[in-house]
Amino acid sequence: MNGLPPVTSGAVGSYLGVPLVVRDQPVGALCVFDAEPREWSDEDVTLLEQLAGPVVAELQLAALAAEYEDERLLWQLAVDAAEVGAFDWNLDTGELRWDDRLLGLFGLNRETFGGTIDSFNEAVHPDDLDRVTEALTHAIETCGVYAAEYRVVWPDGGIRWVAARGRALAGPGGVASRLLGAAFDTTAVQDGEARVARVLESMPTAFFQLDRQWRFTYVNTEAHRLLGGIGREIVGGVIWELFPDAVGSDFEIHYRRAADSGRPVEFEAYYPPPLDAWYEIRAWPTPDGLSVYFFDITDRRRAQLAVTSATERTGLLSGITDALTGMLDIEDAVEHLAQAVVGRWGDWSIVTLVGTPLPSKSTQSFAGGGGDPGRVWRRGLADVAGWHIDPAARAMVERYLQVRIPSLSDRSFLARALRENRPVVVGEQAAEAIAGVLEPGEARELCLLLAPTSAVVVPLRGRGRTVGLLTVFRGAGRPRFSTEDIADLVDAAARAGLALDNSRLYAEQRDLAEGLQRSLMTAPPQADHVQVAVRYEPAAEAAQVGGDWYDSFLQPDGATSVVIGDVVGHDTVAAAAMGQVRGLLRGIAVTTGAGPSEVLRRVDEAMQTLQVETTATVVVARLEQTEEDQVAGTTRLRWSNAGHPPPLVAVSPQAAVTPQTATGSPPAVERAQVEVTALWPAQSELLLGLEPSFPRTESVVTLTRGSTLLLYTDGLVERRGQSVDDGVAKLKGVLADLLADGLGVEEMCDEVLARMLPERPEDDVAIVAVRLHPGDRPRPAEAGPENVSRNVAGA
Amino acid sequence: MDAEQGSASEPQFAVTVDDRGDVAVVQMSGELDVYTAPALRETLTEQISGSANRVVVDLTGLSFMDSTGLGVLLGTRKAAVAVSKSLAVVSVEGPVMRLISITGLEHVLQVFATVDEAVKPD
Structure with a gap:
């Protein structure tokens, strides 16, 4: 206190103070002072203490009043903001007091408002009046709370929504004597909700809501349309009872999952008759239960199935x-x-x-x-x-x-x-x-x-x-x-x-191709000193069959002719052309009796004259024996080659026989060395069918008894990746081997094919093999019977 | 014009044409057999009936040719003769040349060792 300015300035000479206490807490002091120093008496202190009580009371009151004022202001602001109107209904007198705001809510003013409950009842919308009256009555009878939301009809006919809350207060007799409350406008909210409801109603998508007990609380028009097939009222019914086929189905699984997990679900499912349709469904949980919207996708589903089925x-x-x-x-x-x-x-x-x-x-x-x-x-x-x-x-x-x-x-x-x-x-x-x-x-x-x-x-x-x-x-x-x-x-x-x-x-x-070929291959005639063997092996692919031929016939003078030929091309066209050429050749050879080169020349001319539109490689070979030849045991081979691979000739093997030993064991025969020659021409001559004027030559070689002649077509020696020469060389080797083994001519032919042909021959193969046997000895048994026509010399 | 023909089991056969105005040079590679010959035939027919007066067929690129190929060459020669055009073949020593010589076709076909020699007029 000594430091305070009034003290230091000397204004205060003497001071007396008493504490002001509220609930044992000092809140201030009540004090008196004099400029002159003075003695304070006991009565002065007592008086001050007595004054302290009322002062405290006043202070308290002032504080409360201020607080009240603050709160009241706050409350007023709140009420203003919410636009809440207040009412006060004296149940005993029937007087109803409304504040200005409430009057405004009802579209009334002091003049138009009657001041009794009748005015209120008149203003409430007829459809809502019963409900509101019941709420009021209930609150009054129970001295309890009143709550209602209802429509109000203004004098001009406008409609507003009002929400009211209130309380009935009991009078001295314990019965409600007063009802106080407040009300506010909820039109916007109601309209908003109504708008939403209208949208839901008119939505082309079906929508419904279920409460937590799986009861339908709302079903829009479209949902009614799609689900109406069950023929019963939907709203208020439990989904599992109304749609028993949904129980245990995808529907139930998904709905429960949404409800339990709190997360939306999306799925497609089929519902059997009476609905008999496919749906695409979205469901999501809400605080009140489950909201679902769905589409009927039966048509889309059927179309998909049709496409899948069609595919x-x-x-x-x-x-x-x-x-x-x-x-x-x-x-x-x-x-x-x-x-x-x-x-x-x-x-x-x-x-x-x-x-x-x-x-x-x-x-x-x-x-x-x-x-x-x-x-x-x-x-x-x-x-x-x-x-x-x-x-x-x-x-x-x-x-x-x-x-x-x-x-x-x-x-x-x-x-x-x-x-x-x-x-x-x-x-x-x-x-x-x-x-x-x-x-x-x-x-x-x-x-x-x-x-x-x-x-x-x-x-x-x-x-x-x-x-x-x-x-x-x-x-x-x-x-x-x-x-x-x-x-x-x-x-x-x-x-x-x-x-x-x-x-x-x-x-x-x-x-057909093979049949045609085979039909044209006749059995060769067998003259006395000659054994002829023939083979035809068609190509593996049908496309390659046709074109190769062999022939063997006796000319009128008794000479055996053998022919090997190959029409350029394959298939049935080639086979037919081959037939013509073959026929021409044997016809010309037999009629003219001419030598090989002459025959070829005439055939070439005939092909041109007859317009045989084909080309062919041919070898005609004739085995001739003059009397001298017969005596000498030789045969002359005369041949002409039109563009064909060379015939092979193997001279009779000379087996060396060692004399018997003293012990009498059979003589050992050394494996003979066989020499095989390919009769390559000095100059190749043109194949048939191009230029009949082409000069043709023939060659002659002398063969001894036991010799073998082999004519063949290129299918035997032509392979991819090697030249014809390589194939001919191989054939020579094979022939030498087979002859060294002493094979008869038929067996030899089979072996040649077996060793030379691939698994699946690409080309036809025809071969003619001729073995010369000694003429002065009887025809060997293995050569078969003689087969010669009647008008051939020597028959 | 390029023509390619072949299957999984056969090597590719390819034909190309080098149009030099009055001379058309037809070159090829691969194997010429019954399966691939149609492609060559088509090309040669086109060239014979085209603007060139001389068609040179270069066989040096072939790894194989059989009688079907010969048939195509002969057919082309005949068609060329019919319209007074000339045909020349280019071939060097090897299996293809052997086939041409064995059949004596070197007597009727003009065979040259190089394309340059072949394109010169008769």
Whole structure:
């Protein structure tokens, strides 16, 4: 205190202070002072102490008032901000007091407001009045809380939403005598909600809400439309009761997952009849339960399935084509076809071929129809393949294949399909229907055992002709053939028909080429002192067959001629041309009796004259024996070569025999050294068919008895990666070996082919081998009988 | 024009044409056999019926030729003669030349050792 300015300035001479205490806490001091120093008496202190009490009270009051004022201000601000209006209803007098704001909420003012509850009731919207009155009554009766939200109709007709809260206060008698409360405008909120509700309602997407007990609380129009198929009221119902098929399904799994995890789910699922539809669903949990919206995607789903199915079908169909086209062997192809259609399209199948010359399982049992005209349709028909989806039934199908065709009557579906050249469908009770067209017997028994319920017979069409028929059967439990199934089978049959046609044509062509070739190869004549062996080996590929030939004939003077030739080109065209050239040559040679070069020249001219449009390499060789030759045991070989690889000649091996030893063991024979010569021309001469004026020469060589001559075509010596010369050298070696081993000419030919040809020859090969035997000794047994025509000299 | 033909099991056969105005030089590589001959035939037919008066067929790039190739050459020669055009072949010692000589075709085909020699007019 001594430091305080009033003290130091001397203004205060004497001081008396008492503490002001509130709840044992000093909050201040009450003091008096005088400028003059003075003595304070005990009564002065007591008086001050007594004054302290009221001072404290006043201070407290002031503080409270200030606090109250602050709070009141705050409250007022809050009320202003919320635009809350207040009411005070005196239940005893009936007076209703509203503040200005509340009047404003109701669109009224002091003049238009009546001041009683009637005014309120008039203002409340008729639809809400009952509800509000009930809330008020309840609050009054219980002396409790009042809460209501209702619409208010303004004098001008406008509608506002008002939310009210209040409290009933009891009077002295314990009964409510006053109701106080506040109210505020909630129109915006209500409108907002109404707007949302309208949007939900009109949304093209189906939407519903479930509460925590899985009860529908809201279902929009679209949802009603999609789910209405259940024929019951949805809102208020429990989803698991209204839609029992959802229990345990993807629906339940996903909904519960969303509810449990608190996270949204998205999924597609199918609901069976009465809805029978696919849905895409999104569900998310809300504080009140689960909100779900969904689309009906049945059409999209069906389209997808159709595409997948179509793709699958196309894949299967093209798979059939690919597989069959790769199969040149008809047996493989029909087996594959029978299996390919089983599964997707049927339970078992049979493939029937028309006019097949190929061996099949049932040709033995097929009687051929005889002279019965009614059975002509089945001539050449053969059930060649069948398959059953059930392995246990396959043996039955196999047996059925063997016995079916002969038992079929003319009314059979097979006959009809053949006749009308279009699919025949047995839609139902196929077993009975088919049994009905089968003669009594094993086939009918088997048919009833196999018990088809439906069947389709589809013709297999090739190029301009029916190649066969495909029959597909379905057993019990499978639906009938749909239009789509039949269309697929017709498609598959078309593809298979063409593929089978190709296989057949290929086989026929190859057979034809080889057949043609072989038909032109006649057995060589066998003159006394000469043994001729011939071989023809077609190329492995059908495309390569045709063009090579051999020939051997006797000219009128008795001389044996051998010919080897090769038409340039391959295939059936070459084979036909070869036939012409071969025929021309032997005709000219035999008629003119001319020597080899003359024959070739004349053939060349004839080819030009006759316009044989081909070229050919040829060797004509003639074995001549004058009387001197006969005596000397020699034969002269005269030949002419038109562009062909050189003939090979092997002189008779001279075996050296060592004399018997004293012990009498058989003489040892040294393996002879065989010399093989290739008769290369000094100058190659032109092949036939280009320039008939080309000067041709012939050469002569003398052969001794036992010699061997080999003529061959380039298929024997031509290989990729080496020249013809290399091949000829190899052939010489092979021939030398074989002759050293003392092989007879037939065996020698086989061995030559075996050693020279690759696994799959690329080119045809024809060879002619001639062995000269001693003329003055009887024809050796291994040479076979003599074979010479009557008008040949010496015969 | 380039033509290529071959399959998984056969080496590639390729034909190229060098158009030198009055002379067309047809060159090739690979194996000439029944499978690849059609490609050559097509090219040669085109050249014979084209603007060039002389067609030179260079066989030196071939690793193999059989009678099918001969057939193509002969067919081309015939077509050339028919329209008064000339055909020349380029070939050097080897299997292809051997085939040409064994068949005596060197007597009817003009065979040269190089393209330069072959393109000179007759």
